[in-house]
Amino acid sequence: MTRKQASSTRRLSGVLHSKSNSSPLLSITLVLLGVFLLIIYACGGGSGIFGGKKDVVSRVEGDFSCTFEVLSAIPVLKNAYGGNMKNVLHIGPETCSVVSKFLREVETEAWGVEPCDIEDADRNCKALVQKGIVRVADIKFPLPYRAKSFTHVIVSDTLDYLSPKYLNKTLPELVRVSADGIIIFTGYPGQRKAKVAQLSKFGRPAKMRTSAWWKQFVTEISLEENEPAIKKFEQAASKASYKPTCQIFHLNSYH
Known part of the structure; x- marks a missing residue:
């Protein structure tokens, strides 16, 4: 070499x-x-193993919805109210999702009121509308139901867009059609800002109010909080390790 x-x-x-x-x-x-x-x-909310976190991330960044909170809270609500929650009316955007989940529950009937346009709704939602299970209606006007038509009324992402002038009429109307109580899911102050799509649907931005404001308002219109239901819900939530990301109020129906 x-x-x-x-x-x-x-x-x-x-x-x-x-x-x-x-x-x-x-x-x-x-x-x-x-x-x-x-x-x-x-x-970033990718699909696959971590895909389940996508909704959580998007909601935290501004697309937050208390209606999604209702979906998570249904098992806790059922445990808190027991067998009495048999005939439920949900009011709020995406009500078809809530109604569909309640209808899958044993011995649970459900109806919904959608305060927004549903032109972009899926076939399942449009089918619920055609059957009369879900209605599209402006809740600033009287609801087309008789008094005590439902055991419970659940409302989410809707009252935040109403001024006190309309709340004075709408909230008692929701209580009127309930027999055993009304549950309100509402955002915390500073939790989110209304997007352009929400503004076009409701005509005004959401106004997130404090717990103290809601309690004072409820007292002013002669409504009462359902103390037994509050305690049972807190116990059921603790047992299920459920921590709400929205404010939840339990009110009594008229007797």
Whole structure:
């Protein structure tokens, strides 16, 4: 072997040896990079294993909805109110989702009032409307139901858009059609801002009010909080490790 060939062989051997030493480090770096990208993907609401977090992330960033909170709270509500929650009226955007979930519950009947246009609704929702289970109506006007038509009325993401002038009429109307109570799901102050789509549906931005404001308003219009229901709901929520992200008020029906 010539001197030149020997020199070339040593250089090649050195390069291969260097690559062999750096291989474990390169593998570790690639693994860490993959884990980092997976975390970013999951936090961004990607599909797959972490896809279930997508709704939570989007709602926290501004697309938050107390109607989604109702869906999560249904098992707790059923435990708190027991077998009395048999005939439910839900009022609020996306009511078809809430009604559909209640209808899947054993011995539970449900109806809904959608205060927004449903042109973009899916076939299931339009079918509920055609059957008369869900109605599209402006809740600033009297509801087309007789007094005590439902055991319970649940309202979400709707009262936040009403001024006290209309609340004075709407809230007693919701209580009128309930026999055993009304449950209000409302946002916390500073929790979100209304998007353009919401403004076009309701005509005004949502006004998030404090718990103290709601309690004073309820007292002023001669309504009472349902203390036994509040305690049972808190107990059921604690047992289920359920922590609401919306304010929830339980009111008595008229007797």
